[in-house]
Amino acid sequence: MGGGEGEGGRAVNKTVMGKVLLKNIENPNSADIAGYIKTGGYKALSKALELKPSDIIDEVKRSGLRGRGGAGFPTGMKWAFAAADSKKPKFILCNADEGEPGTFKDRPILEKNPHLLIEGMIISGYALQAEYGYIYLRGEYPKAKDILEDAIKQAHDKGYLGEDVHGKGIRFHLHVHQGAGAYICGEETALIESLEGKRGQPRIKPPFPVNEGFLSKPTIINNVETLANIPYIIEIGADAYAEIGSPDCPGPKLYSVSGHVKRPGVYELPMGTTLREIIYNHCGGILGDKKLKAVIPGGISTPILPADAIDCPMDFVNMPKRGSMLGSGAVMVFDETVDLVKVCYRAIKFFEHESCGKCTPCREGVGWMRAILERISNGSGRAGDIDLLIEVSNNITGKTFCPLGDGAAMVVQNFAKHFRSEFEEKIH
Amino acid sequence: MLSENAVKEIGLIRNKYHDVQSSLLPALYVVQREHGWLSPEALKEVGEILNVPKAEVKGVSTFYSMFRHKPMGRHLIQLCTNVACMIMDAERLVDILKSRYGLEPNGTTDDGRFSLIIMECIGACGTAPAMLVDTDFHDNLTEKYIEEILAKYK
Ligand SMILES: Cc1cc2nc3c(=O)[nH]c(=O)nc-3n(C[C@H](O)[C@H](O)[C@H](O)COP(=O)(O)O)c2cc1C
Ligand code: SF4
Numbered sequence: 001m002g003g004g005e006g007e008g009g010r011a012v013n014k015t016v017m018g019k020v021l022l023k024n025i026e027n028p029n030s031a032d033i034a035g036y037i038k039t040g041g042y043k044a045l046s047k048a049l050e051l052k053p054s055d056i057i058d059e060v061k062r063s064g065l066r067g068r069g070g071a072g073f074p075t076g077m078k079w080a081f082a083a084a085d086s087k088k089p090k091f092i093l094c095n096a097d098e099g100e101p102g103t104f105k106d107r108p109i110l111e112k113n114p115h116l117l118i119e120g121m122i123i124s125g126y127a128l129q130a131e132y133g134y135i136y137l138r139g140e141y142p143k144a145k146d147i148l149e150d151a152i153k154q155a156h157d158k159g160y161l162g163e164d165v166h167g168k169g170i171r172f173h174l175h176v177h178q179g180a181g182a183y184i185c186g187e188e189t190a191l192i193e194s195l196e197g198k199r200g201q202p203r204i205k206p207p208f209p210v211n212e213g214f215l216s217k218p219t220i221i222n223n224v225e226t227l228a229n230i231p232y233i234i235e236i237g238a239d240a241y242a243e244i245g246s247p248d249c250p251g252p253k254l255y256s257v258s259g260h261v262k263r264p265g266v267y268e269l270p271m272g273t274t275l276r277e278i279i280y281n282h283c284g285g286i287l288g289d290k291k292l293k294a295v296i297p298g299g300i301s302t303p304i305l306p307a308d309a310i311d312c313p314m315d316f317v318n319m320p321k322r323g324s325m326l327g328s329g330a331v332m333v334f335d336e337t338v339d340l341v342k343v344c345y346r347a348i349k350f351f352e353h354e355s356c357g358k359c360t361p362c363r364e365g366v367g368w369m370r371a372i373l374e375r376i377s378n379g380s381g382r383a384g385d386i387d388l389l390i391e392v393s394n395n396i397t398g399k400t401f402c403p404l405g406d407g408a409a410m411v412v413q414n415f416a417k418h419f420r421s422e423f424e425e426k427i428h
Numbered sequence: 429m430l431s432e433n434a435v436k437e438i439g440l441i442r443n444k445y446h447d448v449q450s451s452l453l454p455a456l457y458v459v460q461r462e463h464g465w466l467s468p469e470a471l472k473e474v475g476e477i478l479n480v481p482k483a484e485v486k487g488v489s490t491f492y493s494m495f496r497h498k499p500m501g502r503h504l505i506q507l508c509t510n511v512a513c514m515i516m517d518a519e520r521l522v523d524i525l526k527s528r529y530g531l532e533p534n535g536t537t538d539d540g541r542f543s544l545i546i547m548e549c550i551g552a553c554g555t556a557p558a559m560l561v562d563t564d565f566h567d568n569l570t571e572k573y574i575e576e577i578l579a580k581y582k
Contacts (some may be wrong), residue, residue, distance in 0.1 A: 069445070089446075098551055099548075099549065099555070100549070101510045101511055101512065101549035102511070102549070102551070102553050103551065104511055104552060104553050104554060106552040107551050119568065126547070132446075137553070138490075139494040140494075140506075140547070140551060140560065142551045142560070142563035143549065143563065143565065175444045177430065177450075177453070177454070178453065178454065178457060179453075179492075180453060180456075180457070180493070180494040180495055181492055181493035181494030181495075181547075181548075182491065182493065183548065194453065195450060196447065196449060196450055197447075197448075197449035197450045197451065197452035197480070197488065197518060198449070198455060198488060199487060199488055199491040200492070215446055215447055224468075256553065256554060257510060257554065258512040258553035258554050258556060259515060259553075264553070264554035264555070265429060265554045295534035296511075300510075300511060300549075330553070332511060332512060334515065338515055342514075343511055343514070343515070346509075346510065346511050346514050346573050347511055350510055350511075350548050350549075354548065356491075
């Protein structure tokens with residue numbers, strides 16, 4: 001097996017692993033606790049409750065797990081910060097907002113493997129001595145709400161949740177909180193505002209949520225997929241876990257693939273699998289055997305890449321070297337027939353719609369970019385529009401309150417960098 | 429007026445949280461499920477129950493695109509047109525809803541059967557184009573399939 005040179009010289013470990021995050025999901029009753037327990041579910045919880053909380057945090061640190069919500073922050077380090085803060089109570093929030101266009105990787109866990117997430121959250125709660133957890137679930141997943149609430153009730157009835165978790169005298173309560181259609185609420189501080197019943201506008205950092213989060217108390221926010229990795233780390237141990245996938249960001253990774261491939265869907269693969277393998281091996285290649293034009297590798301906010309970049313391993317270390325980001329692992333594939341100017345316009349229209357309005361460069365600048373793209377796209381672009389577009393984007397970069405505005409600017413800059421001629425062809 | 433049930437449900441929701449205002453979004457959902465939308469009177473009542481100022485309730489509810497501030501049809505179609513759906517021809521579906529059902533984005537059919545809202549990503553990109561009708565997901569939509577689906581919603 002060739003491919004993927006990881007950082008530090010060790011090749012990406014491509015040993016085909018059994019499914020961890022998507023284990024069992026073909027089973028029609030996969031969301032039911034009995035089936036989950038039958039295949040080893042909640043064993044990691046029993047094991048974790050025999051450990052000291054600080055040992056669990058060390059284990060997560062040593063595992064090398066990095067957050068799967070987009071930024072790739074080391075999970076163990078985040079937990080250690082929160083653990084070091086003595087304020088009480090502490091809260092664990094699961095980010096199930098999954099709003100990044102192209103992303104649908106958390107949905108199978110939420111709808112088909114909810115106990116994996118719940119088990120991960122109980123272990124995290126114990127490790128951090130947090131007694132309350134909330135799953136912030138996007139409003140667009142109404143079925144997942146019912147499934148999660150049923151699963152929480154089952155876990156409660158089994159004694160895994162509540163006032164006396166597993167008979168160990170530990171308290172952990174878990175609730176689902178439904179968002180209502182605001183992408184920005186996936187940003188962690190906006191999520192907290194929203195959970196507090198306010199408009200979902202980001203907060204200034206510092207203070208960071210690990211010190212002053214929900215109700216000004218220490219708060220750990222992790223993505224669904226991040227938390228779903230925790231039981232497995234406890235089960236097999238940090239050392240074995242660190243052997244999976246890319247050396248500097250190990251573990252199984254969910255890639256959600258959409259667009260012009262023969263078999264789109266969510267794939268659980270070792271971190272660091274190349275885009276080529278994902279697109280051509282796992283997804284069966286380009287629909288209708290057309291030519292590949294471009295890929296957005298990590299959700300709409302991540303820089304678009306031309307077809308010749310697909311040998312890059314999909315992980316937090318290698319994607320930035322190739323000029324993009326792993327983001328949420330949402331691979332959007334475009335064949336040779338796609339009008340990329342239109343794609344860029346639609347993407348920026350999304351950001352305009354989702355800008356929370358708090359800061360001017362984003363609120364106004366993204367609207368200007370949309371207006372310029374709209375006229376280029378419909379054939380009424382003017383000479384100089386492409387440079388104007390780039391200039392506006394440069395005036396957004398680095399000047400916004402949260403990464404949403406920056407992300408929008410980056411989208412435009414990278415479409416223009418790799419596919420400028422397509423924009424030029426539209427301006428007569 | 430909110431029903432007795434709704435008021436009771438909002439009371440139960442309050443127990444899930446350490447502070448009162450955290451129950452605002454869930455409370456608005458309770459009302460929207462019951463009435464189909466959030467009228468100014470309903471917003472006022474929620475504010476009174478939770479002891480949150482009226483202006484704050486309105487400011488919060490209008491921030492979120494899934495809260496409706498005008499009456500809706502019996503069934504709500506939420507059709508995605510974001511990039512993954514767009515490249516799979518979602519715009520054609522918008523046209524069909526217009527030409528065959530007289531349904532415009534943000535509009536309601538004359539018979540009050542359907543309302544249409546254009547969505548940003550609904551997390552069904554692998555089976556695009558996709559929509560939610562009320563709380564049901566429908567994906568891999570085609571011109572013909574969307575008509576079959578809608579026929580089931582009376
Ligand atoms: C505009 C914006 C939207 C985001 N949306 C999400 C999201 O939908 N889900 C998510 O897990 N993280 C999202 N994030 C990242 C979160 O802010 C945060 O980093 C993450 O939830 C931390 O969890 P992790 O360390 O487990 O990845 C978003 C960030 C930004 C700036
Ligand atoms: S960058 Fe945009 S989304 Fe972020 S705070 Fe500013 S206006 Fe709001």
